[in-house]
Amino acid sequence: MILLFKIGFLDVSIVNLIDIALVSVLIYQVYKLMRGSVAIKIFLGFLSIYLMYLVVNAAKMELLTIILGQFMGVGVLAAIILFQQEIRKFLLIVGKSSIFSNENVLQELFFWRKRESSAFNVTPIIEACKSLSGSSTGALIVLSSNSELKFYAESGDLIDAIVSKRLLISIFNKYSPLHDGGVIIYNGRVKAARCILPVTERDVPAQFGLRHRAAIGMSEATDSLVLVVSEETGQVSLAKSGKILHNLSFQEVREMINAYLTGESIEERFVEVVAFEKVKEKKKITEL
Template sequence: MLDALNSIRLLDILDILIVSFIIYRIMLLIRGTRAVQMLVGIALIIIIYFLSGKFELQTLHWLLKTFLGSILVVIVILFQTDIRRALTQIGKTPFATAGKVGNREVEELVRAATYMARRRIGALLVIERETGLRDYLDTGHRLDARLKAELLVAIFLPASPMHDGGVIIHKGRIHSSGCLLPLSQNPAIDKRYGTRHRAALGLSEETDALVIVVSEETQQISLVEKGRITVYHDEKTLTAALRQLMAPQKTPTRMMRWFSARKSTAPHA
């Protein structure tokens, strides 16, 4: 036992930590999605494969062996959405900004959302952040207009030919309207949410975009981020949440906190 411990190198510990971190991130990525059930199904197939070999069930063993022989291709097909989302997260640059949406733009978005909620006008407002939304921008009608509450309301009026789909805010401007967004396939979504909320969840699961959803049925305003829906009941809290998310404060590192503590406790001359 001691010999085995003594033979462990620093690189071995680093290797274990890296693999553990990757597994942890994968678990966070697939939590609450269909990928969990699919992983359980694959695990059961593997268990049945070994049991069929042990009990000499030749036909079943051969079928499962043939299936598992192409398991990598099966995994890529089944988990293509999760793999794409993971690669997007890895590809993010730590130096990118959250997006060019200032206080004026936030106020216009909140004003439009609250106006439409009171008048039961459904809306889907997408705010692009670090992850580019070019694939979805190209599905809509390009406007490239200044962000104004009145224009957003006009777009989502039921009589407007552009009210279907979502409006994407790119660099603080209304880039496109009528954009088609991916529907979430998460089976755990509350049944009371309709297509508009599912589209917001689907986009937030694949990108880091912020999505404001206005429901014409409940008159509620929801903010969707990272696959989570938060309902806001007044303009003040919605404005504060948007400002915080669009201009997040930098979290001090442990080293910065240590230097700050040393500075505060240092004796004054």
């Protein structure tokens, strides 16, 4: 172990600095996951109880130490139960950066297969959104670039058809039995319709309805790009990684979808949902 310097009786080495840096990054990622949600308040409550336990233990208050000690003993299990959504999102982030995140990774590793692009012609989706927006018909479309999202697809009606403008308009017609829920599109095919999507637990502005909450929730739970057409205003929004862009033009929607399908990183273009409450502009929004 290489010693760098000493602070009093403490020996500081390169390993210690790396350890502190990694812990700092971990804490920051945990903060990003819980920011804007109720979980941050629960986390602060756990932290307060833990600090109180350290104080009463140092002060030799035996009765309080025993009571809080019993609580801290089951703290890990309680944290897993209370923060299951945040833990899931953290594992999703780790999985996205893993070499095993692709379903065909074994074939790529052992047979040196070139990874095929998941991009396809998005014109039918854009044209369908134009028609749906013009008639104020609500729509919820999930685009996935690396997974069929079988768990969510099986919650609805399986279709497995080529994407077309007429098909999407027919699905979201208010008189269609398939219009409720979301449509999942993967590799240029409509995998399923009437799918049940997770709803975000974050506080969102009142202007966003259940479709927008489901879009944000689906983008939090998966690595998908979710498109929403508002039934009230006809405006088009995109959600990714728990963030959203609102009131986009169809050219912007096309560019964002193509960038996502070709593997480009587009998260930095999105903003946190809580930012909408403090911004008056309808279109160009910057993160607070």
